[in-house]
Each structure stands twice: as C-alpha cells, then as structure tokens.
Amino acid sequence: MDLLDFARGPAINVAMAVLVFGVLWRLFALLFLGKPVDRTIPRLGTPGPFWAGLREIGRRMLPHPTFATAERFAFFNGWVFHVGLAIVVFGFRPHILFIKNLTGLSWPALPSGVIYAVGAITALSLIAALVKRITSPVQRFISTFDDYFTWVVTIAPVLTGLAAVGHVGARYETLLAIHILSIAVLLIWLPFGKLFHAFLVFLSRGQTGAFLARRGV
Amino acid sequence: MAEFATLGERLAEHGISRRAFVKYASYLGSLMALAPEVSRSMAAELAKARRQSVIWLSFQECTGCTESITRSYSPTLEDLIFDFISLDYHETLMAASGEGIEHARKEAMAANKGKYIVAVDGSIPLKDGGIYSTSAGQSNLAILEETCKDAFAVISIGTCAAFGGIPKAKPNPTGAVSVADIIKDKPIINIPGCPPIPEAMTGTIAYLLAFGKVPELDHLGRPKAFFGDNIHDRCYRRPFYERGQFAKSFDDEGARAGWCLYEVGCKGPVTYNACATTKWNGGVSFPIQSGHGCLGCSEPDFWDKGGFYVPLSGSVGPTAKLVGGAAIAGAVAGLAAAAVARHRKSSLNKG
C-alpha cells in the first residue's frame, strides 16, 4: 500500500467515521440536555421563537452599525474565506465526485481555473486573518491553542490542494496523498475544536435570538 | 541464422541503409528525450553493438507483452534488433522445444557469464511451492534465481514482472510476486504496462546495447525517459478538465465531444507512462484518445485501486459500514452524555 492508497483508504475512512461520531455525539449531548424552564412571561407583540431566531441569524450576517468601522476588516475578510472555502469545497468537480461517491448527490461544477483562483484568494485571506490575530493585541491575548491549530488544519487542505494541481515540490500522487491526509486531519479535528461552529453557529445565534425576543430586546 | 559481428552489419545485410538506421535511432533518442549529441552517439554505438545475449523468461503472463513488441511500429528495424538480441531463449518465439532448449539456456549462461541480460515477462507464483507455473519441471522461482545468478542486468517486461500485475490482484491465489521481490543483487529495469509500449521496450534495449549501462530510473525502477511523464499532464483532453467539461457516460454528448474522462474513471492523473506522448501503433492513438479512461496499467496494483470506472476522487474501503457504525455510536454517546447531565442537574436541584 502506498501513501495515496493509505490516504484514500484507511485514513479518510477513519477520519469520516470520527467526524460523524464526534458531530453526533456533541449535537445529541447538546440538544437532549433539555432547557431550563423559563418562568418569565414573554413580552407581548414579539415574534415567536422560530422567527426571532431567524431574524437574529440574518441580523448577525452584518456587523452592528456601532462596530461597522472597527470590524470592517474582520467582517469582510471573514466573508471572503468562508465563501471561498465553500466554492472550493463544493464547486470543484473532483470534490463533487467525492461527495457523489458517498451520498449519490451531484451538482454542476465550476471550471477548475476558477477554483484555483478562488483557492489562492482563500489562502491569502486566511493568512490575512492570522496576521490580524497576531498583530492585534486584544485578539492575540484571547487566542488559544485551539485558534491556531484550527487555522492550521483549515489552511492545510487549501495549500496542499493548490500544491497538488500545481505539482509544487513533489510528485502529483504524493501531493494528492498529503492533500487527502490534511483533509483527514481537518475532519478529525472538526467536532472537537472551534471548527464545530460550522454546526453550531446558526443554532446558537437562533437560540440567542429566541431568548432575547422573549424579553423584548 | 548466420552470425553477424555487429548490428550495423546485420542491418546492412537486410538492406537497411545507414541513413534509415540513424533516423530510427534518433527517433528512439527523441522519444527518450536524449540530448541531440547523445542521440547521435546512440546511433553510432548501436551500429557497433555486438550481439547481446538475452534470455527471455515467461512466467505467469498472457503473452501480451511479446505480442506488443513483435507488433511494434517500424517492424523491420525493431524485429531485426529484437532478433539480433533475443535468440538465446524465448519460450514463445523459439522453434525448438524440450530438453534441448533448457540446455541452450544453460549454455548461453555459461558462455556469456556476467554479460547476458535476462528479460522476464510474467509474475512468479510462490504459494504451494510455486506449483502454479512451471516449465521443464522447474518452478518459475527456481528458473529465475538460476538464470539471474550470472546476469548483467534484468529487464522486467510488463506490469506482471515489474509489480506482480494481474496474477497478484486480490486475492492473489497463486501468491504471485514481482521479479524485484526476488532478485536483489542485480540492476533491474522495470518496463511496466499491460502491455508496455513497444518503443519503451526497444528504446531501453537499444540504450543498453549502445551504452552498456542502465538508463536513469525513477523510484519504481522505470526508465525516466519513458515513464517520466504524467498522463494527465500530457493529455490532449486536459483543457476540458480545466474547463470543468466532463463526459458522464461513454456515449453522452460530452463523450462525443471528446471531453475529459475523469468522471468515468480515468486514472491519468496518477499514472506515468508515454501513452499520451509516444502513443501506440506509431503514434496513431492511445486509450484516452479512443474514448476510454486510462486504467493506470503501468502502476503497481492497478487492478485493485477501487475500480476502473470509479472516479479517482472517491474513498476506497468499507466507508458506508464504518460511517454508519460511527453515526450510531456517536448518537448513543451523545444521548448518554445528555442523560448523565440531566441526572446530575436534577439531583443537584433536589439536593
């Protein structure tokens, strides 16, 4: 078994199993925890929890006007790499085929050239995010190992993917194996680190919205 | 057959002009991407080459490799070179049979001790004492070891000899292995392919004849001259790959328009061979050009890489079972964690 066989076989399979295990474990543990009974009386004329939740999710897509200037970079850059990652992961034919092979689902792809360009922008954007984190005293102060490690496992597939298509540094099959291994690391880390926000971000914002609406905030 | 001192003399005898020969040699040289002056000296050296003793052993194989080389592009020249070198022993091609030819093999070995080349096609079965393939009452293993003992170099022709090939495909019922799994103390040149491109075989042999040394090899023992290029990098369908235009089946519109075959299982991106450049039958075509994805036949274990029609970017293995099991385990673990937390909370509330 060569490195590519290992990556496409045991490594990615075990990683997907860990991902699914971890995600369901955390989600079930959270969702079945049960909410404390809220004895307050909901304000009159406020939307129900569902709509309030949706409204909060929508509202938080843009920064609060008070912080619009201060947060301009984080806001803009954040959108760039999130959308970039989504385009690269879900717009590239080999990636879609990977998902199709697992789930049977398929959709049209973007030209590969577009993917390479978006991939490069995404990488730059992620690097900018790290620079911001290190140079901003407050952000650096509140950063933990989790933040840095999460950054590494996020940018690794992008860099290795670009390296593979560009044949930078090694033979294609070796680079591809490294690409897949870097994805395996990402999948394994996802449920246990800050990347889990991918699953919780809308849940927690919606929950906050419902909670605040009840109070009429 | 009459003996000729050199290859040049033999070619002249067959009415092949020096000019035609130099042209052919530079064709081979250009395929191997040799520098022009090296190419020229290959022609000169090749003309001076003395008869090279080659012993060709056929083990677990389908004879496709021999078929390929005997149907190569410029048959007269290549046949002549092939004849020129191969006459000592080749079970499929020689007319003689029986004890006599085993004797001929041993005689050739003794007469050219340390100088002869062993060419092997086919893999070697090791299971059950090697009974799955024998000739003259000897196992393939015994013949290989005996014949290679005094060889100058070994050429593994075809994927079976080079990497075990189809006989080694799961579940490998005969315990097939490659030549390199057995012979450790001789230079081994692997010319894999199922079958290999004829020019890769004759080019390598010509190089050996001309320069008396092993050409530069890659990490899998393949001459870089023929196996240095990635099919995907040299594929004329590559622009379709870059544009995201993929055939989805073998007779859809995309297939008719000549789009990329990645989705129907092409293994070009991880395969190294000269198919996309040298092509087959004198540069007429190659599998991808005729509409079928690359099978990756010049790579080890190409038969067991997850399926010829499965796109390269798919996981290989019992994914569904593994992930399904993990999903159940994850859900149970989550519910248990929630139950423990609730229990603790309610006992705290009571307490």
Ligand code: HEM
């Ligand atoms: C610009 C960035 C990227 C490029 C250029 C890229 C390129 C590639 C290429 C060429 C393959 C082909 C696989 C093959 O032919 O077998 C591949 C596979 C794959 N990539 Fe990416 N990739 C990038 C980013 C990512 C990211 C960010 C992820 C996920 C987080 C990802 C996940 C995958 C997966 C799951 C596969 C399938 C692995 C397999 O073959 O089994 N890629 N990628």
Ligand code: SF4
């Ligand atoms: S047909 Fe195969 S080798 Fe050619 S571009 Fe498509 S994937 Fe690459």
